[in-house]
């Protein structure tokens with residue numbers, strides 16, 4: 001096989017793989033407990049204040065602060081604590097006086113993240129193939 | 136007026152060196168935030184310093200890679216490469232950089248990890264990259280019987296463009312509506328972007344090896360092409376290893392896992408040719424560009440070993456979300472990418488004409504100080520990561536802040552080693568800039 005043929009075959013496979021990922025949102029049902037319009041804007045709020053420079057979602061992001069994937073549903077933390085922390089800051093985290101709209105969208109976004117699954121590594125099992133799965 | 140030899144390639148390399156120096160300073164400053172929580176908190180703070188550091192570091196690599204390709208291509212054409220289009224490409228980059236730094240200093244964020252700036256500044260970068268692609272195709276069309284590195288540059292440039300555009304799909308709410316898919320695409324992008332600049336830089340390393348050895352065999356061997364396709368295959372499909380804990384489609388996680396395991400082939404090959412490498416090192420050690428290529432080779436070996444292990448989900452569960460990931464990110468961008476760009480700079484700025492013994496000795500010393508600092512830097516991050524991992528997995532966790540405070544010794548070591556990197560890189564960069572200046576009137580004829 002000539003290099004150029006192999007190259008195009010791989011590109012073809014790559015495009016199919018990519019397309020299949022782009023189409024996934026069509027196959028998933030929306031969660032009824034979440035105001036998805038607000039959550040979609042909340043993602044932008046998260047970026048606007050650059051929370052990602054210190055916090056992770058599913059272990060991805062900056063590494064100075066804790067992972068926030070399941071902070072909303074944590075009985076010891078939850079919405080009230082988030083409000084307090086945003087108001088006063090903590091350690092390296094500055095305080096954020098954000099407009100109420102931004103705040104509401106941000107919380108809705110964090111709720112949608114929380115509802116998608118668990119990020120705590122203790123909540124996983126390891127299968128024989130070496131793959132991990134949520135308990 | 137005397138003509139200088141400032142080509143477009145060198146202009147990009149010089150610009151990249153400036154980004155490196157900025158990146159190092161911002162890196163050291165962001166580490167202070169780890170040790171002194173109130174450091175610059177009300178002004179820049181970690182919120183601004185981290186993006187400043189990471190973006191400068193990434194631009195050092197991308198601009199360096201662009202410079203490398205242009206400098207190498209100069210060997211295939213008699214004409215001066217610098218033309219109006221190249222210069223436009225450079226000017227667009229300068230506009231983007233100005234906008235991005237301004238965006239950070241005024242805290243006008245809006246982008247995502249590594250690209251936190253206002254997305255508008257992605258536009259000049261995209262246009263600059265399209266110009267790069269067009270230029271590259273125009274020149275490479277005239278080359279017959281492509282050696283492997285031309286393939287690597289071409290695929291690197293094409294995939295960077297594709298993925299960089301994909302990087303902004305989140306602008307459409309369709310993609311943001313489903314958080315998990317959105318994250319999947321984000322890490323597909325990050326994985327492939329790194330793969331793309333690796334293609335460009337590994338291509339440069341191949342080119343330099345061909346040049347050092349005065350033979351045209353390395354770049355045309357079957358083995359080289361085999362390695363190229365394996366690299367491309369990984370660029371396209373291995374990124375699933377970033378998101379094993381994300382509840383995304385099962386097949387994506389398995390594809391990432393299985394494809395990542397093909398990297399053992401690279402690893403075994405390095406082991407297999409070890410003896411040859413050692414004898415090559417002894418033969419060419421005195422030659423600076425070669426020395427940096429060898430350093431890159433050794434860091435490839437170390438980082439690849441780490442990366443393949445981290446790509447096994449059962450191990451990734453422990454390392455994910457800790458500073459082990461940071462050690463991998465910086466270990467590869469510094470140990471591999473930066474070493475290759477330095478090799479290219481030493482080659483293309485004609486360091487061998489530099490006869491002064493003091494400068495040669497100083498450069499040798501800095502070279503070793505750099506390798507040593509990097510090793511300590513890398514190990515301290517791994518240690519911090521292991522401790523955090525143990526904390527993450529323990530059933531009755533202490534508070535997050537207590538855990539972070541207990542990592543202070545590792546972060547202090549990290550800071551000191553980072554200063555070592557800053558000092559050694561700065562000396563080497565200044566040597567290079569001075570070398571360029573000294574040789575600026577020497578024009579090589581083909």
Ligand code: HEM
Pocket residue numbers: 053061062063064155158159162163164165166185188189192193460461464465468469473549550552553554556557
């Ligand atoms: C050529 C030199 C360097 C390059 C290419 C580089 C590259 C990077 C990259 C790609 C990241 C993102 C890592 C991730 O998100 O996983 C990063 C993060 C970081 N780097 Fe560097 N780096 C360099 C030198 C330094 C130095 C000298 C220091 C100072 C000690 C430093 C301190 C940091 C810090 C504190 C972070 C953020 C980690 C976090 O999120 O908590 N870097 N660097």
